[in-house]
Amino acid sequence: MTKIQVGGYPLLARWISDFDCELATQFWYIIRTGSYEIEQLSKSTRKHIRQAFKKCYVRKIEDNEIEKMYSCYQAAYKRYEKADNFRSFESIKDEFLNRKNKNMFYYGAFELETNSLIVFFYLYLLSGIF
Numbered sequence: 001m002t003k004i005q006v007g008g009y010p011l012l013a014r015w016i017s018d019f020d021c022e023l024a025t026q027f028w029y030i031i032r033t034g035s036y037e038i039e040q041l042s043k044s045t046r047k048h049i050r051q052a053f054k055k056c057y058v059r060k061i062e063d064n065e066i067e068k069m070y071s072c073y074q075a076a077y078k079r080y081e082k083a084d085n086f087r088s089f090e091s092i093k094d095e096f097l098n099r100k101n102k103n104m105f106y107y108g109a110f111e112l113e114t115n116s117l118i119v120f121f122y123l124y125l126l127s128g129i130f
Contacts, residue, residue: 052109056111070092070093072119106122
């Protein structure tokens with residue numbers, strides 16, 4: 001697992017092992033099947049997760065939080081010097097509002113003190129592809 005950290009706090013975890021998809025995917029697609037237990041992680045990684053949950057919480061993003069999500073997207077996009085795939089508010093809003101038709105789920109990490117959205121991700125639930 002690769003961790004991305006800012007200021008010593010983990011912001012994102014990405015699996016780089018146990019992939020079982022034979023299809024070509026882009027790097028940010030993460031595939032992991034089977035059970036997942038926190039005990040499978042190293043002691044250090046479990047510690048980082050516990051520390052993160054002292055400062056933030058994770059939940060589904062609601063329909064009335066599209067603007068928060070887009071502000072988060074804009075802030076993240078600005079950090080990439082060579083990014084050339086900027087998406088408009090309408091594009092992200094349409095995808096978000098049509099998520100149920102695509103079996104898509106959006107989750108966000110929110111800072112405990114301010115309730116600010118600090119990162120979000122979405123996932124597709126797919127069946128019958130393996």
